[in-house]
Amino acid sequence: MKEGGKLSLFREWQLAVPLALAFAALFLAPLLLLVGVSFYNDEKITQPGFASWLKFYGDPFNYKVIGDTLLLGAKTVCTTVLIGYPLALVYLDLSARLQKVLLFVIVMPLLLSVVVRTFAWIVVLGREGVVNSVLMGLGVISEPLKLLQTELGLVISLTQIEMPLMLLPLISVMSRLDPNLRDASAALGASRWRTLFTVIVPLSMPGLIAGCLLVFASSTTAFISQTVIGGVRLIYLPLVIWQQSLVVYHWPLAAVASLSLVVSVLSVVAALSWAGRRSGGYVNG
Amino acid sequence: MGRRRSFGDVSYGLLIGGLALLAVTIIVAPVVIVLMTSFTEGQALKFPPKGFSLGWYEQLFDPVKSRQIHKTAGNSLWIAAFSTLFGVVLATLAALGLGRSRSRLARVADSLFMSPLVLPGITFGLAALVYFSLLGFRPSIELMIAGHLIVTMPFILRTTTASLSQLDPALLDSSQSLGASWLYTLRRVTLPLIAPGIAAGAFLAFMASIDNVPVSLFLSNARTDTLPIRMWGMMESTLDVRVAAVSGVLIAAAFVLMLIMEWTVGLTRRMRD
């Protein structure tokens, strides 16, 4: 690469310069500015100071909001693992042809607009929606259940909306596992449960953690789903950011809230990926 | 293996199979249900839908009644097309520049370029709004393209870098040792080989732009509104059944596009790997 063709001044890395410039102007500069704006006290952005940070973190309500946001991510991760992991296991046992079909089914929702997927859950969870009309038709309930505007309904919806993000890395790692390992474990008399927990789960840990990471990051920031399905009584950080920036127009406070979102979500993500690297090392070593 | 099926194995099959079935149902059912409701005769989104009619689709394609939806769909396509086009050029160049470099700086640059994928979209959207407003720009389609470029480009960079790393270096070396210039090698050897990777990334970026909410939410105005923002507005206020019809069209489009991409560039394989 050093000789780099005929032009003596040309180096291959210079091809990345246009993108780097675009990133500096359109990505880094706005984010740095956002950090700067958070250190202003007033809506008009004239008095520098720490008042916005103090105001945001002086209010116990905001701690609850941050906690609820992270908790929502954790709950969604749990449900996607609970039903996504078995699906990945089943995927491994399928024929190549069926695997292709299933992969298509999994990827399909990912290409479908989040707005469409959210809308689908309104139809499913509504008072006169699918779940209620089926349950009432079967006589299981006499009064419609309240599912929209509840955290339960939101977690169910996010489970579907985020599922592909869990399954893709999981399937990617699992299908690289040596099938002989499972057979060997079975031949040695281990039950399928034992094989699952002593062989498959540890070996698929990197994929599982990658999936958790993506689902967590995506569900904690899923503004549309959170507001449309959760309603305004369930307050998460994205709603606070939206209200402060596009309803109240207090940009310094909105900046504080969104930086808090970045820091809290990314620190969980970083912790998870650290754990992922450790477990990867443990398995390989 | 002629082992007797123990209780443990049966419970394994039932539980794992049951949960997997639940997962498939949860993934597929809402999509099917939206499709079904979009053919309702009624005014409201109820299930089971009342009767069968194409009325909502007729309304959706009516140029007068649904002018706003058509316009926002046009905006979405326009923004997605241009942000993808610029993304393809910038990301392919960057991938060629950094893809085979092992230097520390190249790694840092690569993770920087990928970071919009992890950064909460709403944070970047707000940052872009504050930035452009303080610079004195009015909302415009160009700003929307710029914003979408940042958040969708990583998809192209990822697939392009991946297909570059699968290239046999010996191939390039032999081309150059035969006296071909760098540019000639690029045009005749490298690009044709990585084109499916670029195309897969471009497709993902295009779809991500069409789907984007956080950036559009902050950067758009009434003239540059995109389809998802408009649909969100309809969902939030009047809850028109046309939302179901739009969804039906988008479902069909995503389905067809995915089939095409699967046949031409093996999309799911690339997403899995």
Added chain:
Amino acid sequence: MFTRRSLLAGATALGGASLLPGLAHAKGSLIATTYPGSWEDAYRAIVAPMLKKQADIDLELAPLFAMDQIGKVKAARGAPPFDAFLLDPGPRIVAIEGGLFEKFDPKKLTNLPKIPEGFADEHGVCVSAQVVGIAYNPKKLPAPKGWTDLLKDPWVSRLGLTGFQTTFGTSSIIEIGKQFGGTLTNPEPALVELNKVLPKVAAVGLPAAMPGLFQQGQCDVMFTNTQTVATLKGKGVDIEFVKPESGAIAFYTTMHIAKGTAEAENAYKYFDLVIGKEVQTALTPAPYNFLPVNKDVPLTPDMPMKSLDEMAKYINHDWAQINPLRAGWIEKFNKEMAK
């Protein structure tokens, strides 16, 4: 596979597609705000096509509540994101104090003689009036008599609530508060009473979401304006309007030109069309039921009043007193309603 030619062909096809009107600006174009829901529906269906036909102006409607419009313009710092406002009395005062309007010249309206005196001034022009009260589903609930019924069974468990972000929300909560000893400037008693019954309340939503929640049956009683009731009725929803015993709330709705816009002339044409006989006649009957301001257009029998002279008999809130307190109320409501 992507070749340069196919890309170019694709881009040309996209550019030429009829899907992309408006990108190349039409000769006349105007971005005007409107309220989400019934206003948006009506203006998209009636006003926008008429303005295109009569003045060749493309009307882009930005659905925003009054407070949101003010916030958006203030945040834009002199480069208004839209050309014309649609406002209620409270936000109108805020905007006048903030100098957000171009000076308005009523004489430019050809329909000026058709509207009552005083309906157009140096700030803008009045285009309709709104009446706010209670809407309920007669198939599910008996008719509520007044505001206090909303907090009692059977209504409370089917109640849909929204906060102080809108004029109708603010006015309604003030009126609820008054029934429990509150005043115009102190809706606190309403919040105290609401808090007591909160676990029973069917839905709390963003103001724009209320009609949708009602339509889906997520709630069966809410406070709202008469146009929303008419719009929902038009969609086949079972809904009726009730004037509370203590009186319904009424206020005028006005249009204004945003300071710094380049489209002021188009805004005048738009306003003139809106107060003209043709638009007012089209917006008066169901499913719109907009109270007409044009003297040539009679009110319909299903409207809450026979003529605009009755406005004085309704409850009118003094927004100059409410405005300074409202931001605090919004925040308080959001926090108290959070789970």
